[in-house]
Every structure is written in structure tokens, then in C-alpha cells.
Amino acid sequence: MTDKIFENNQVTIAGKVVGDYKHSHDVFGEGFYILNVKVNRLSNSDDTIPLMISDRLVDVNESLDGKNIEITGQFRSYNRHEENRNRLMLSVFVREINICDDDYVSQKPNYIFLDGFICKHPIYRKTPLGREIADLLLAxxxxxGKSDYIPCIxxxxxxxxxxxxxxxxxIQIWxxxxxxxxxxxxxxxEVERRVAYEVSVSKLEYLGEE
Structure with missing residues (x-):
């Protein structure tokens, strides 16, 4: 049953580690750490994606800064309480990790598949240059009995x-x-610079209402 549920949230990320492990939290003696990975886009820009990784998968005392890695896992969310409100935090929960050679080329350097349900009515708009965009929030x-809430565009x-x-x-999205x-x-x-994370959708299928 658990493996079946894992099929609805699949992520593969391959890129270069940026920085060292930062402690996030502990659960029953298991430590979880944030590790940032830079992933190149085809447009020659890049995305820096936070990974959530257990100290039972890696030795957090050995730096991976500058190393190429490939991971599989899930895109997960949690609410962090700050400034009298909840802020949605997103990271990729790592299930498997491999350290790769410098010349390794991944078949899926940034891939996600999600199978979920629309939480809020989609917001459709056009940019000043006329590009059409719709924002979705997927559960x-x-x-x-838990759910992850993933913003998609x-x-x-x-x-x-x-x-x-x-x-x-x-719906299902890729x-x-x-x-x-x-x-x-x-x-x-005061203005603070922040980073938002979302899924850029290349393909989607609507499976109806349940």
C-alpha cells in the first residue's frame, strides 16, 4: 500500500551541490538536513532546489559541496508558522542518492510526476507580453492521511x-x-528577498471529479 501511494509523487533531480548540510529537524532520533542542488535549464539559467535528506542515508559530516549527485524522491510541503501566519515550505524528500562522476549526464535532470486533486480554483492571467499562465494548487x-500541497504553473x-x-x-501532471x-x-x-518553488507543467491530464 505504501509503495502504491509513493507512485503518485515521483521526482528525479541531478545537479551540483551548493553549500553544506543545514540541520532542519529530528524525528525519533533521526536527523533531517537541507541540502541545496543547482540544476541547469536548457535556457542556460538554473534552478536551486532544496533537498530534505536523512542522516541515515548520508554522512552529514562529509561535505558534498561541489559534487554532482542524482536523487530520487518526492516533492513535499509543510507549514512553518511565522509572523502570525503559516508559510508553505517546499523541498524534495530524498529516498535514494547517488554521487556521480563529473561527466555524468542524467536522463532526467529535473523530472516530476504528480497525481492529485485541485485545492483552489485555478487562476488564469496574461503577462504584459501576452503570455498565458494558470496557477494551480495540487493536493x-x-x-x-497526510497530503502535500504543491503549487503548479x-x-x-x-x-x-x-x-x-x-x-x-x-489531475496528473508532468x-x-x-x-x-x-x-x-x-x-x-523593510523588504526581504525570498525564493518560491513551484512545478512548471509540461503535460497534464484531467481525470474528472471524484
Missing amino acids: VNRPY CWGRNARYAEKFEVGGH GRIQSREYQKKINEE
């Missing part, structure tokens, strides 16, 4: 298609994880 079930014809989806609709910087206004004088 993906996890074992033991569709483009062009997919955006127009997604605009019609109903809340509760069952795409990549991307990082995006934005500025958060803290108060009248």
Missing part, C-alpha cells in the same frame, strides 16, 4: 485548459521543479 496524498494552451478545472478535480526569486514586503521600510 497530493501521502500515507497515514501552466503555460499557453495548458493554461487555458487548466482554467476550466473544478476544485476537487483529479514537468520540472523551478525556483523563483521574489520580494516580500515586511513593513513600510
Whole structure:
């Protein structure tokens, strides 16, 4: 049953580690750490994606900074309470990790498949240059009654298609994880630079309402 549920959230990431492990939290004596990985895009830009990794998979005292790695796992979310509100935090939960040679070329350097349900009505808009975009929030079930809430962004014809989806609709998507910087206004004088993570959708299928 658990393996069956894992099929609805599949991620493969391959790239270069940036920095060292940062402790996140402990669960029953198992330590979890954040590790950032830079993944190149075809456009010659890149995405820096946070991994959540257990100290039972790696020796966190041995730095991987600058190393090429490939991981498989799941895109997960949790709410962090700050400034009297909850902030959605996203990272890739690592299930397997391999350290790769410098000349290794991954077949799936940034791949994600999600099978879930629409949580909020899709938001369709056009950029000043006329590009069509639709924002989705997808709930993906996890074992033991939990769910991950994953923001997704569709483009062009997919955006127009997604605009019609109903809340509760069952969809499958394929795409990549991307990082995006934005500025958060803290108060009248202070602005903080933050990074948002989302799934850029290349293909989607609407499976109806359940």
C-alpha cells in the first residue's frame, strides 16, 4: 500500500551541490538536513532546489559541496508558522542518492510526476507580453492521511485548459521543479528577498471529479 501511494509523487533531480548540510529537524532520533542542488535549464539559467535528506542515508559530516549527485524522491510541503501566519515550505524528500562522476549526464535532470486533486480554483492571467499562465494548487496524498500541497504553473494552451478545472478535480501532471526569486514586503521600510518553488507543467491530464 505504501509503495502504491509513493507512485503518485515521483521526482528525479541531478545537479551540483551548493553549500553544506543545514540541520532542519529530528524525528525519533533521526536527523533531517537541507541540502541545496543547482540544476541547469536548457535556457542556460538554473534552478536551486532544496533537498530534505536523512542522516541515515548520508554522512552529514562529509561535505558534498561541489559534487554532482542524482536523487530520487518526492516533492513535499509543510507549514512553518511565522509572523502570525503559516508559510508553505517546499523541498524534495530524498529516498535514494547517488554521487556521480563529473561527466555524468542524467536522463532526467529535473523530472516530476504528480497525481492529485485541485485545492483552489485555478487562476488564469496574461503577462504584459501576452503570455498565458494558470496557477494551480495540487493536493497530493501521502500515507497515514497526510497530503502535500504543491503549487503548479501552466503555460499557453495548458493554461487555458487548466482554467476550466473544478476544485476537487483529479489531475496528473508532468514537468520540472523551478525556483523563483521574489520580494516580500515586511513593513513600510523593510523588504526581504525570498525564493518560491513551484512545478512548471509540461503535460497534464484531467481525470474528472471524484
